[in-house]
Amino acid sequence: MATVSLVTLAGCKKKAGGSDSLAKMEGFQKSMCECKDKACADKVNADMAAWGTEMSKTADKNAKPDPDMAKKSADVMTKYSECMTKLMMAGAGDMKGGGDMGSAKTPPPDQGSATPPPAAGSAAAKEPHKALEALTKVPAKATTAKVGQMAWVLRGTAFDSPDSFRVDVDEVTAIDGNTVTTRPVALMASGPDSWKHKPNPDERPYAGLPGLLVIPARTVEEVKPKVGDIVWAYIGNTTTPELTHVKAVEGGIVTYEVPNAMKDKLEEKKTDLIEPYGKGVAPFTMVAYTEGTDTKTMTVLAISGDKVFGYEFGGKLVEQKKSAVKPLTPVFKDRKVGDKVFVVGEAKPEEIKEILVPKELFKTGVFTRTWIELFDKATP
Structure with missing residues (x-):
């Protein structure tokens, strides 16, 4: 939708x-x-x-x-x-870089079964988070990541809310058959390693994660992207990675831009961890599928047999049959006022009324659209 x-x-x-x-x-x-x-x-x-x-x-x-x-x-x-x-x-939740988790307060009553993380240094803080129930139903399959390696992982949050998911890059700390234990990493805020992610032994680990959804992460130096490449960027303070295009590459760091919350201008960000957009129905691609009368999108993380596993908006786990999804190919290109464009799930085209930021942000009637939302042809 x-x-x-x-x-x-x-x-x-x-x-x-x-x-x-x-x-x-x-x-x-x-x-x-x-x-x-x-x-x-x-x-x-x-x-x-x-x-x-x-x-x-x-x-x-x-x-x-x-x-x-x-x-x-x-x-x-x-x-x-x-x-x-x-x-x-302030360091609440899954913040990177050593926020004081002990200062988090008990959530208000409407947060359901979510509980605050234990105080740093306490015995409970050393106990791993348990995998969310939905993750325990993912097919048993070994990860291709190695202990000590950083990996993309779909898991819960620091508050162990049963319905809260994140897609993060963690350090793999243990592998037990088809399940994995990971630990959040820290983002360096200054010094020679500024904008780079490093292991953080002070973080509380996450255990029992399905190996299928623990995927080796790659650095900018390993991927060797070029300016203009479409990639998934990991920054750590978002629930899921950001789909963007490379603005600059220097010193093992990618600079990219994404729309701000108001969708009226761009914000510049940097990271050392990226993954190129895939092809077809494959990991790190977007696909469309129907649910009732709605058309939705998901980002693919893994494929097992005839099943596709990934996440929707907010990081929630999604499982679909491979035959039920259709691949989406985002296009970063110049568009002009009057162009007809399509969004996922809409059979009728929209017309670009105004260009807010060239190639990036467009007005179509009452809507402000990002380049990621727009396609040249009707999508499934």
């Missing part, structure tokens, strides 16, 4: 229920700013994403945004992002 810009939806005052949408966004912003830990922030993010998806089903794509309403909604989302960023930087 196509992702909708919440700011543009709220900005359509008359036809998209702008006032109601703005009030709803203000509620999400208030909830985010009241969060004390990452489990809470994850839930608010998931709730807002689900609401945005429902809104997109009935939005009038030809409606013109109300400038005043659009500005108000942008201000709300700016505050939302600021609160979320402060929470992450």
Whole structure:
């Protein structure tokens, strides 16, 4: 299903229920700013994403945004992002680089069974996290990663919430048959290794992970990307890797850009861990599949027999038959006003009304689209 810009939806005052949408966004912003830990922030993010998806089903794509309403909604989302960023930087949740996990507070009652991580140095802090129940049902298969190697892994979060997933790069610390134990890594913030990821012995490990979903990670020096290549970039402070294109390569570090939360400009980031976009139905590609009347996308991590395993928005594990998915090939290219483009699951094309950032961000009616969302032909 196509992702909708919440700011543009709220900005359509008359036809998209702008006032109601703005009030709803203000509620999400208030909830985010009241969060004390990452489990809470994850839930608010998931709730807002689900609401945005429902809104997109009935939005009038030809409606013109109300400038005043659009500005108000942008201000709300700016505050939302600021609160979320402060929470992450404070060390809550799965932060990299040695955040004080002992300072995390107990989640509010609406966080279900999520529990705060134990204080650093306590006996409980040394006990591995158990694999989420959904991961225990993945077919038994040995990993190709080695002990001591960094690997992509789909696992739970520091709060052990049963419905919270992450796709991270961890250090493999033990292999027991078809299951693996991994440990989060740290992102160097300064010095000669700035922007590089290193093992972090202070992190609490994750045990019982299915070997099928523990995939050797590669550094920029191993991949040897070129400027313009489409890659998955690992940065550590996002729930899943970011699909992007290489802006620059220097000293074993890739520089890339992604849209900010408002989808009105780009943010520059750097990393030493990337994976090229694959071909066809293969690891590190996106595929489309249907669920009821909806068309959804997933990122493939592994294939076993006739089954494809990967994750959807937010990192949640997805399993589909290989025959039920169709490969998607993102295209990073120049587009112009008036071009007809397609988004996943939509049979009718949208027309580009405005170019916000060349090749990167486009307006199609009330929607702000990233290049990743746009295709030249109708997708499955």
